[in-house]
Amino acid sequence: MIFFERITKLRAKGVIGMNFRNIELIGRYNERSKYPLVDNKLITKKIAKEAGIAVTELYGKIEWQSQLAHLHEMLAPYGSFVIKPVHGSGGKGIVVITHREDDLFIRANGTSMTLTEIHTHITNILSGLYSLGGRYDIAIIEKMVEFDPVFQDYSYEGVPDVRLIVYRGYPMMAMMRCPTHESNGKANLHQGAVGVGIDIATGKATNAVQHNLPVTVHPNTKHDFSKLQIPQWEEILKIGAKCYDMTGLGYLGVDIVFDRNVGPLLLELNARPGLAIQIANDKGEYFRVKRIDQEAQGRSAEERVTFSMNILSQI
Amino acid sequence: MSSKFQVMIIALMLAVAGFFIVWYKVAFLNIPLTPHEKKDYFTISTEVSFTGENTPAEITMALPAQQEDVKIISQESESGDFGFTISKTREGERAVWSKREIEGEQKIFYKITVSPEQFYRYVPESEIISMTRPIERDIDTDALFALWEEVERSAAMSLIETVRTHSSGPFTFAALLIDQLNRETPSDSVKLLLKMKREDKASLITKILMHEKIAIRKVRGIDLKDRLKGRTLTEMLEVYTDEGWKLFDYEIGHMYKPSNFFVWQRGNDALFTAKGVSKPKLRFSVTQTQVPVISSIQQNVYGSNSEFLNFSLFTLPASQQNAFKQILLVPMGVLIVVILRILVGIRTMGTFMPVLFSLAFIQTSLLNGLVMFFVIVFSGLFIRFYLSRLRLLLVARISAVIIVVIAIMSLMSIVSYKLGLTQALSVTFFPMIILSWTIERMSILWEEEGGREVWIQGSGSLLVAVLAYFAMMNEYAAYLFFSFPELLLVILAVIIVIGRYTGYRLSEIFRFAPLGRS
Numbered sequence: 116m117i118f119f120e121r122i123t124k125l126r127a128k129g130v131i132g133m134n135f136r137n138i139e140l141i142g143r144y145n146e147r148s149k150y151p152l153v154d155n156k157l158i159t160k161k162i163a164k165e166a167g168i169a170v171t172e173l174y175g176k177i178e179w180q181s182q183l184a185h186l187h188e189m190l191a192p193y194g195s196f197v198i199k200p201v202h203g204s205g206g207k208g209i210v211v212i213t214h215r216e217d218d219l220f221i222r223a224n225g226t227s228m229t230l231t232e233i234h235t236h237i238t239n240i241l242s243g244l245y246s247l248g249g250r251y252d253i254a255i256i257e258k259m260v261e262f263d264p265v266f267q268d269y270s271y272e273g274v275p276d277v278r279l280i281v282y283r284g285y286p287m288m289a290m291m292r293c294p295t296h297e298s299n300g301k302a303n304l305h306q307g308a309v310g311v312g313i314d315i316a317t318g319k320a321t322n323a324v325q326h327n328l329p330v331t332v333h334p335n336t337k338h339d340f341s342k343l344q345i346p347q348w349e350e351i352l353k354i355g356a357k358c359y360d361m362t363g364l365g366y367l368g369v370d371i372v373f374d375r376n377v378g379p380l381l382l383e384l385n386a387r388p389g390l391a392i393q394i395a396n397d398k399g400e401y402f403r404v405k406r407i408d409q410e411a412q413g414r415s416a417e418e419r420v421t422f423s424m425n426i427l428s429q430i
Numbered sequence: 431m432s433s434k435f436q437v438m439i440i441a442l443m444l445a446v447a448g449f450f451i452v453w454y455k456v457a458f459l460n461i462p463l464t465p466h467e468k469k470d471y472f473t474i475s476t477e478v479s480f481t482g483e484n485t486p487a488e489i490t491m492a493l494p495a496q497q498e499d500v501k502i503i504s505q506e507s508e509s510g511d512f513g514f515t516i517s518k519t520r521e522g523e524r525a526v527w528s529k530r531e532i533e534g535e536q537k538i539f540y541k542i543t544v545s546p547e548q549f550y551r552y553v554p555e556s557e558i559i560s561m562t563r564p565i566e567r568d569i570d571t572d573a574l575f576a577l578w579e580e581v582e583r584s585a586a587m588s589l590i591e592t593v594r595t596h597s598s599g600p601f602t603f604a605a606l607l608i609d610q611l612n613r614e615t616p617s618d619s620v621k622l623l624l625k626m627k628r629e630d631k632a633s634l635i636t637k638i639l640m641h642e643k644i645a646i647r648k649v650r651g652i653d654l655k656d657r658l659k660g661r662t663l664t665e666m667l668e669v670y671t672d673e674g675w676k677l678f679d680y681e682i683g684h685m686y687k688p689s690n691f692f693v694w695q696r697g698n699d700a701l702f703t704a705k706g707v708s709k710p711k712l713r714f715s716v717t718q719t720q721v722p723v724i725s726s727i728q729q730n731v732y733g734s735n736s737e738f739l740n741f742s743l744f745t746l747p748a749s750q751q752n753a754f755k756q757i758l759l760v761p762m763g764v765l766i767v768v769i770l771r772i773l774v775g776i777r778t779m780g781t782f783m784p785v786l787f788s789l790a791f792i793q794t795s796l797l798n799g800l801v802m803f804f805v806i807v808f809s810g811l812f813i814r815f816y817l818s819r820l821r822l823l824l825v826a827r828i829s830a831v832i833i834v835v836i837a838i839m840s841l842m843s844i845v846s847y848k849l850g851l852t853q854a855l856s857v858t859f860f861p862m863i864i865l866s867w868t869i870e871r872m873s874i875l876w877e878e879e880g881g882r883e884v885w886i887q888g889s890g891s892l893l894v895a896v897l898a899y900f901a902m903m904n905e906y907a908a909y910l911f912f913s914f915p916e917l918l919l920v921i922l923a924v925i926i927v928i929g930r931y932t933g934y935r936l937s938e939i940f941r942f943a944p945l946g947r948s
Binding site for chain 2: 118121122124125128130132133134135138139180207238239241242243244305306324327328329390393394397398399
């Protein structure tokens with residue numbers, strides 16, 4: 116009966132499961148026809164620009180195998196860049212090149228790639244290896260985010276990002292994902308990145324977990340998470356709220372990174388955001404979902420952010 | 431109306447419809463719920479023996495008609511070199527055996543197989559005819575007692591008088607008459623009548639009833655009991671009353687037909703006639719056999735008067751039936767996948783890939799299947815890792831893996847055959863395209879997420895495949911789905927309901943455990 120006790124406890128915390136997310140949130144508020152807006156990174160970039168949201172600069176795209184013949188010339192002007200599949204998800208197929216050494220391209224995790232290997236990688240992207248449903252894909256080459264030194268202490272071999280869950284336009288929950296040595300520089304929690312729960316009112320860290328277990332310091336840099344404060348917090352929440360207006364998706368994951376020159380950038384959107392954010396925050400989404408359901412629709416992004424910061428954060 | 435409510439209503443309707451049809455088939459069509467259920471069959475053999483007189487001979491015997499509670503399954507005559515025909519009379523069918531010249535002792539057999547079925551209803555045409563048959567008023571009532579002595583005749587008259595005074599119609603008359611004749615302390619006139627050598631109790635009763643112009647007919651039949659030998663038929667009487675024909679026993683009076691009593695003949699014709707032979711004799715014997723119900727359904731479906739069974743899978747040719755036996759298992763496997771993914775939360779590679787593998791395991795047997803699966807997948811992965819270095823396009827690479835898989839399968843078959851392990855030959859049942867995709871997915875998963883994730887999803891898939899295998903191999907389930915395909919509606923209902931389940935998955939209780947602690 117320990118089982119029912121556990122269920123009762125999870126309920127009391129307002130934790131939602133995958134089935135609830137799929138039926139009541141994604142199924143109800145995310146129209147399939149709007150998925151391409153977030154699944155296709157080129158479209159996301161385009162509509163974000165139109166909405167006045169900063170995105171990473173696009174260097175070029177490769178749609179056909181034949182374009183690969185000019186790969187060398189295409190990459191020539193850039194010392195650092197990122198290769199991504201347009202339809203990729205969960206960070207699959209992303210290669211970050213930080214600098215070059217002679218003919219070698221050095222990746223963020225310290226390993227190196229030859230031009231031929233990059234060539235292969237793009238071939239794989241084009242043939243749909245990393246994309247949803249395995250369909251033919253496009254590879255994009257974009258500017259590498261030069262991450263802001265404010266997060267130097269909380270990241271290892273990679274770029275930390277902020278994940279917002281935006282429910283019906285209201286930023287509902289937030290976490291920061293800090294890469295570790297174990298996660299291979301990736302900001303994926305199940306690969307060993309640290310998830311830091313962020314107070315929606317202030318942008319301050321409240322809780323941190325790695326592999327679902329509480330931690331207080333970053334395992335590699337040994338810095339205390341309790342001192343973590345995300346700058347320009349209100350600005351970040353506004354980006355999240357605007358993403359709802361530009362996509363119309365009611366249950367949206369918004370990934371934001373900090374560029375040292377540009378400031379907060381929209382990295383990507385996710386129409387099927389995961390539930391690990393609940394563990395990072397030590398808080399379930401359910402009660403906030405219900406609170407937002409009581410609110411009137413049609414408010415501006417600023418009004419919604421104010422609501423989230425003042426009222427939602429109390430729940 | 432909320433969509434959740436609609437879903438529940440639809441699911442409920444589907445489930446009710448499914449269960450209703452199952453119930454109907456079990457209750458009225460006697461399709462058993464378990465595959466091993468047996469049914470009693472009784473074979474009644476009649477043996478007609480006689481001695482030939484070197485003259486043309488004709489033997490006739492009344493044949494039974496379909497009746498309530500007992501169903502005639504088959505009939506056959508073993509008449510040797512006699513001519514055999516069936517003639518129709520007003521009272522039903524008669525078997526007619528004939529031959530120009532017969533010498534010495536001869537035997538003819540007639541076999542009939544019946545099975546008691548509680549809800550079997552059959553209204554034969556001959557029954558309708560005799561129900562409406564006019565009462566024969568032209569009987570010469572005086573002729574009935576013509577051979578009797580005067581004392582006997584007056585005793586009969588006094589008995590008739592007593593019974594008539596106390597009765598109100600044919601039914602009560604017959605009942606009282608039989609009662610009078612069976613009292614422990616009979617009246618003087620009854621005593622006198624029973625002492626008569628000329629008449630027995632049965633003929634006494636029929637004659638008196640005929641004298642009163644009450645329509646009667648005889649009912650001859652036999653108890654369905656195992657190992658009855660050399661019997662004659664039990665005779666009873668039916669009296670036509672205002673409410674139709676009522677059955678009377680000569681000893682106990684009015685009664686209802688016992689359910690294991692098989693009526694051989696109804697009417698006043700002779701059971702058996704023999705012309706041109708001497709010492710004719712008719713004997714009945716009964717043997718009981720038990721037949722699996724399922725085979726009896728298959729036997730009877732063509733002759734069945736049920737529209738329902740005429741639409742069942744049993745009517746298909748045998749090869750199609752076997753195909754459907756397989757196909758109807760798939761919903762079971764699918765249900766297992768739904769339960770394990772939505773309610774338990776097991777991660778698998780490809781949604782229904784495990785079902786395809788469990789179908790293969792059914793063909794190969796589980797252990798062989800698992801061994802072959804591991805051999806193919808591991809050697810396939812090994813080769814796939816090399817292929818990844820060749821920088822092939824995805825489609826070409828998977829095609830290459832397919833060919834490699836086929837090569838591994840062939841090699842396995844040849845090697846194992848040479849070693850005398852014929853089990854490995856069933857490897858051909860593996861879906862090779864699916865295997866190749868599995869290998870491809872595994873190797874990508876390995877590269878991207880590491881070996882741990884491959885292990886989790888791989889063992890999850892195999893666990894689901896093995897559970898689906900056991901669900902589908904369950905003999906009882908296989909039988910149920912084939913005999914009651916409407917159970918698919920019930921499965922559909924279950925899947926629809928699970929499809930709207932918003933609670934936690936079993937795995938999430940562990941995944942979110944850190945949240946429940948503080």
